[in-house]
Amino acid sequence: MGVDYYKVLGVDKSAKEDDLKKAYRKLAMKWHPDKNPNNKKQAEAKFKEISEAYDVLSDPDKKAIYDQYGEEGLKGQVPPPGAAATGGEGFPAGATFFQTGDGGPTSFRFNTRNPDDIFAEFFGFGSGGGGGGNGMRGTTRTSFGGANMFGGDDIFSQFGEARGMGHQQAPRKAPPIEQPLACSLEELYKGTTKKMKISREIMDASGKTLPVEEILSIDIKPGWKKGTKITFAEKGNEIPNVIPADLVFIIDEKRHPTFVRDGNDLVVTRNISLAEALSGYTVHVTTLDGRTLTIPINNVIHPSYEEVVQREGMPIPKDPSRRGNLRIKFNIKFPTRLTAEQKSGIKKLLGP
Numbered sequence: 001m002g003v004d005y006y007k008v009l010g011v012d013k014s015a016k017e018d019d020l021k022k023a024y025r026k027l028a029m030k031w032h033p034d035k036n037p038n039n040k041k042q043a044e045a046k047f048k049e050i051s052e053a054y055d056v057l058s059d060p061d062k063k064a065i066y067d068q069y070g071e072e073g074l075k076g077q078v079p080p081p082g083a084a085a086t087g088g089e090g091f092p093a094g095a096t097f098f099q100t101g102d103g104g105p106t107s108f109r110f111n112t113r114n115p116d117d118i119f120a121e122f123f124g125f126g127s128g129g130g131g132g133g134n135g136m137r138g139t140t141r142t143s144f145g146g147a148n149m150f151g152g153d154d155i156f157s158q159f160g161e162a163r164g165m166g167h168q169q170a171p172r173k174a175p176p177i178e179q180p181l182a183c184s185l186e187e188l189y190k191g192t193t194k195k196m197k198i199s200r201e202i203m204d205a206s207g208k209t210l211p212v213e214e215i216l217s218i219d220i221k222p223g224w225k226k227g228t229k230i231t232f233a234e235k236g237n238e239i240p241n242v243i244p245a246d247l248v249f250i251i252d253e254k255r256h257p258t259f260v261r262d263g264n265d266l267v268v269t270r271n272i273s274l275a276e277a278l279s280g281y282t283v284h285v286t287t288l289d290g291r292t293l294t295i296p297i298n299n300v301i302h303p304s305y306e307e308v309v310q311r312e313g314m315p316i317p318k319d320p321s322r323r324g325n326l327r328i329k330f331n332i333k334f335p336t337r338l339t340a341e342q343k344s345g346i347k348k349l350l351g352p
Contacts, residue, residue, distance in 0.1 A: 002071025
């Protein structure tokens with residue numbers, strides 16, 4: 001039966017040129033002898049077989065002979081269709097003719113290309129000289145930037161398997177599209193789900209772009225902070241030869257009438273009189289989840305005084321059961337002037 005070139009490349013008989021190229025690139029990179037120093041003999045045989053399969057299936061004339069007569073037909077055991085008994089008219093390009101001396105039937109075989117030459121065409125590297133015949137080139141290998149592949153510098157470390165191959169560059173990734181997502185402190189305290197409607201263009205099978213609308217669901221977790229990013233991969237417009245951009249929503253905090261967030265803490269500021277600062281004050285705070293806290297303060301409140309209520313701040317994202325603190329600060333309103341009687345009274349009360 002001979003070699004099944006389709007099976008060698010892992011493609012079916014309806015494979016297009018791009019399918020063949022993709023299959024060859026993947027297998028050639030995997031089985032190149034320089035990539036397999038510990039298994040070079042097997043790799044060379046496999047690499048040669050892969051190259052031969054691609055050489056035949058990528059050439060319409062060779063493929064036609066192979067599809068009808070198989071490997072035997074390519075290698076001289078069966079004449080191709082249209083071949084004359086006395087010459088080469090009707091033979092596909094790349095065939096070499098042989099005729100027996102007694103005027104017998106003409107036979108033929110294909111001159112298979114050198115595996116290194118095919119590899120060089122794909123990956124853009126120059127071929128070294130020397131070596132002859134079909135198959136591998138003895139000790140001469142494809143080189144990159146003049147460095148022999150058997151040395152320390154080889155294409156697999158310098159070029160990288162994940163990058164574009166051959167003269168066709170891999171599709172580039174479009175830069176991310178960033179969109180602020182404003183959230184109230186209540187939403188960040190309790191968590192919520194936001195629905196975002198986006199419009200973008202996608203390509204159909206023919207390459208035509210079509211406008212579409214889509215609803216994205218964004219789950220806001222309790223305790224998330226300003227700057228937190230939520231990424232929807234490849235939700236940008238679809239453009240030929242470009243990987244769509246990621247759509248990135250960035251949490252922003254709306255200004256709150258009562259609280260200021262400081263990390264995981266919540267800070268509230270109360271304006272009080274000097275008399276309240278000296279005689280005591282009771283703070284009433286409505287929390288972000290609707291509870292009312294009553295905090296009596298019996299200490300003398302000075303300008304830098306801060307009352308701390310444990311675990312009444314924001315949830316901690318990594319462990320929402322834990323919370324930051326509520327910190328109460330004060331702006332003390334001092335009188336702009338005092339009468340002589342008031343001054344005398346203060347001295348009596350506060351004096352040494």
